[in-house]
Amino acid sequence: MIGMGLPRGFVVTLKNFLRPHSTEQYPDRHVGLFGAAKEAGMNPVQFLVKRPGDSLKAIAGLATVPVKVKQSARFRGNEFTYFEERCTACASCAKYCPLGIIEIVSVPGKIDAQEGESYKLEVFDIDIGRCMFCGLCVEACPYDALHMGTSFERSKYVRDDLVITKDELWDAEKRPSAFYRPQFEENGFDPFAEEMEDFHDAGRHERKTYDEMKKKWVDER
Amino acid sequence: MRVMFDGEEIVDVEPVFGYLHRGTEKLAEERTYSQIITLTDRMDYVSSMLNNQSYVLAVEKLAGIEASPRGVWLRMIASELQRIASHLVATGFLLQDLGALGTPLIYCMRERERILDLFEMLCGARITNSYMRPGGVFMDAPDEFWPALDRELDDIVNTIDELEAYLSGNEIIFSRTKGTAVLSPELLINASITGPMLRASGVDWDLRHRDPYDYYDKVDFKRILHTASDNYARYWVRVQEMRESVKIVRQCMEQIEPGPVRPSFDDVPRLIRPPVGDVYSAIEGSKGELGFYLVSDGSIAPYRMHARASSLINLTLLREMLIGEQFGDLFVIFGSVDLNMGEVDR
Amino acid sequence: MSAAFLDNSLWRNIYCVIAGESTECAARDYSSGLLPGGMEWLAFLLSALVVAAIFANAILGGVIVLIWGERRLFGRFQNRTGPNRWGPWGTLTSVADAIKTMFKEDLVPAEADRILFNLAPVMIAAPALIVFSVIPVGVGTYVADLNVGVLFIMAVTSLTTLSVLTAAWSSANRIAILSALRSVALLVSYEIPMALALVGVIMLAGSMSLGSIIEAQAIPFILVQPLGFFVFFLAAMAEMARAPFDLTEAESELAAGYLNDYASMKFGLFFLAEFIAELSTSAIITTLFLSGWKGWDPIPSHLWFAVKLILVLFVIIWFRMTLPRLRVDQVLKFAWKGLFELTMINIIVTAVLIAIWPEPSTTELWIMAAINWPVAIISIWAVSKLLGTSSYENPTPSASAPIYPVGTETLPANAGVHGGGDK
Secondary structure (H helix, E strand, O other): OOOOOHHHHHHHHHHHHHOOOOOOOOOEEEOOHHHHHHHHOOOHHHHHHHOHHHHHHHHOOOOEEEOOOOOOOOOOOOOEEEOOOOOOOOOHHHHHOOOOOEEEEEEEOOOOHHHOOOEEEEEEEEEOOOOOOOOHHHHHOOOOOEEEOOOOOOOOOOHHHHEEOHHHHHHOOOOOOOOOOHHHHHHOOOOOOOOOOOHHHHOOOOOOOHHHHHHHHHHOO | OEEEEEOOEEEEEEOOOOOOOOOHHHHHOOOOHHHHHHHHHOOOOOOHHHHHHHHHHHHHHHHOOOOOHHHHHHHHHHHHHHHHHHHHHHHHHHHHHHOOOOHHHHHHHHHHHHHHHHHHHHHOOOOOOOOEEOOEEOOOOOOOHHHHHHHHHHHHHHHHHHHHHHHOOOHHHHHHHOOOOOOOHHHHHHOOOOOHHHHOOOOOOOHHHHOOOOOOOOOOOOOOOOOOOOHHHHHHHHHHHHHHHHHHHHHHHHHOOOOOOOOOOOOOOOOOOOOOEEEEEEEEOOOOEEEEEEEEOOOOOOOEEEEEOHHHHHHHHHHHHHOOOEHHHHHHHHHHHOOOHHHHHO | OOHHHHHOHHHHHHHHHHHOOOHHHOOOOOOOOOOOOOOHHHHHHHHHHHHHHHHHHHHHHHHHHHHHHHHHHHHHHOOOOOOOOOOHHHOOHHHHHHHHHHOOOOOOOOOOOHHHHHHHHHHHHHHHHHHHHHOOOEOOEOOOOOOOHHHHHHHHHOHHHHHHHHHHHHHOOHHHHHHHHHHHHHHHHHHHHHHHHHHHHHHHHOOOOHHHHHHOOOOOHHHHOHHHHHHHHHHHHHHOOOOOOOHHHOHHHOOOOOOOOOOHHHHHHHHHHHHHHHHHHHHHHHHHHOOOOOOOOOOOHHHHHHHHHHHHHHHHHHHHHHOOOOOHHHHHHHHHHHHHHHHHHHHHHHHHHHHHOOOOOHHHHHHHHHHHHHHHHHHHHHHHHHHOOOOOOOOOOOOOOOOOOOOOOOOOOOOOEEEOOOO
16 A cells, blocks of 8 residues: 555654754854863752853853764874984884875984994975875884874964974974884873873884894794 | 766766876885885775785785784774775765755764774774784784774674665665666676676676685675675675675674784894895785786886776766666766775775 | 635734725724725725735745754754854854845856846746735634635746746756756656645635634644655645756756856755745644644634644755655655655545545544555555565675685785895
């Protein structure tokens, strides 16, 4: 009979009508009186009494509350976190980048002359206008100096501003994401809650034992 | 696509594509084997894990790399989740083209968003993942992944049930999709069509059963076949395949064991130099047989890479499907083939 | 001043405020008016204008709220919020849309017939507003109670057909004309079932004036005339070109269509006219089938009307969000082979029942309802057999014996690997 299959569709739509909506509003979310009170940490009656202007706005439907997006710890953001104490300017990241957007210029440093020359970094540019954030550079870094960041709101008005220079990398907040860095998850580091102050926390400090090195280079030759 | 009409009836069709061509195969000649993984992500951008898997299997076959077990299980979980996401996109947009002003599309997209959140937990990116590497995957799943996956599989089954309740028995959808664009199995086999289009006409050809790769011989799932090769059959095959994918993921979750997710860098260096030779390796992608043909000359980059794009081959039958049909069915038929332009043009 | 004018409490009150003392207002105590005595014709004219202005603005205000409400409901059916940014809970979104539409560039194509091109949007918006003049919104609140009210409504709503064709023809655009012809075919085919479905209601009430139809609804006519309601509802949805019949806004014709060449506020008028039509259709359904403003005492009649109107609007929007589109040949087949026969059956059965009970009282109405419902179900079943719609069947084929196994062995393990070729 006509129309007997259609009511099941109507029931599905009605069920979805009655469910709470699944929109994640960003950057701020409209709230009513109860939501605004919860945001301020009071119960609604206190909120009405103590902040009448705000509660009037909330009842009229004009109050908003800022929202933080749920991100996982491994989120590959649109920025990089760089620990300059760990970097030796080996340029593995530049070599591994599929697009060739990392530019590294270094000169012999004439410091640590006892241990051999170490390199002084002059230019370290990453062009995030052309970057695809694949993370291969992060994978390549042997000293865990370069990490992906977690922020994603990095738009600029001028295209040339999209090139991250060495100074920006030095001065930026160090919130590395746990992408390709299992040691962050083992240590329980949450890039959204805190900053990584000490560069020693950024890497795995596994050194091969003497026996392992001997086995590889001497015994197996 | 240029279409010629006689009143309401379609008389001639000429597909014109190439607007999304990015030169993937040429770029691959200048990149190392690991860097090409980022290129393959972007071919069929709706099912990037499947592209990764196909390419990585080709490299493993070429270089003779043995994959580590936990990496293979994780690969299978990621691929099946990606298959569900891709079929959700296909189904949602087919229903949108049928005219249900976006309601089933939003339901499908809502589920897909949750799958993409799972991918973000795994590898940091939602769509262009680059999750796999020759020999396994590049990072193990975090601890919060497994309970989230469990919850999400239940949600997916609920959404599929809702979609079926919405659609099975809906007379309007029956009258719009049944009996349109019927193709015979001989025609499909001769045109080398694979994937849900082929299974909707009764041909029992699924590479996961016929030529099992990874650990697909250790999991148990049904073959989804339908005999009427019309729009409704193709849509129905995709919805049922989503259910089977959920079953596969659950079986992988039971059988996975702790261990390393990729071989150590002593066995498989970062810059792979496979022996000279060529290889063709294919998997069952969400739209059909997705294969890669790699030719190596012993250096760190392949001499030639060719991708057998399933969407490109599936669209060769558009003329037979469209000529003689009504104008109102044009986009519905187009949607039931499930083309992805990124794969067609590479 | 006719008797109908006296019954209209809204109009009479305004007249008495303007005219002051006069024989018609003797029952009320108005000691002074705004006009010197003796100019009753001017008071009549002014009060008529005031009433018309109130109605028109109320409808347009209602349409603004309807646009916002419909978009919010769309969102909720799709499990998302609707627009909620502009103004409290997004209520100023329609105002923002209107301002945006006004600022767009107003194009007239070079080959277009200018007079008709500019006239078409007006031709579609004006009749939609006129329909409201006969609908009583509360006790005694209407503009005019014509004694051919239903006929007037049918006549005015069929003017949309003409304006669709005018719009397309004056655009001088081949594709627009093709699409307009399809749309006109739809509109014309569904007018007949829409008008004939009301014949049953008219027979039951004994008159075509909407006021007396409401008076005659001791129980709402949706219970007494299920077939009539079913047919009228579907036909009205088709007249509004709403899903599942919205082939004019359809997939393949999004870029073209009879509205193609309209920009800026002319397009805004088409858009507005569609929503006014939705509001008027819901008002007609409420009046004719849900007993209009009748309700129980403590709650005022205007509120009853509003509640019923919102219920009907909810159901219309629910249909729109759930059902996919029908193709044009299926739509026309449904009108001529499905709805037309149902209206014929409805008229015959209602005529027989009215012949048995000429002035039905409440119990007789209940008996008629009890007869009409089984008749409705049986006739819908019979017509669906005639239409040949595929009934609900289980589509799962038996997968135990697949045809074309295409070889049963798996491929060898090293298939596809060749060593040492020449490059």
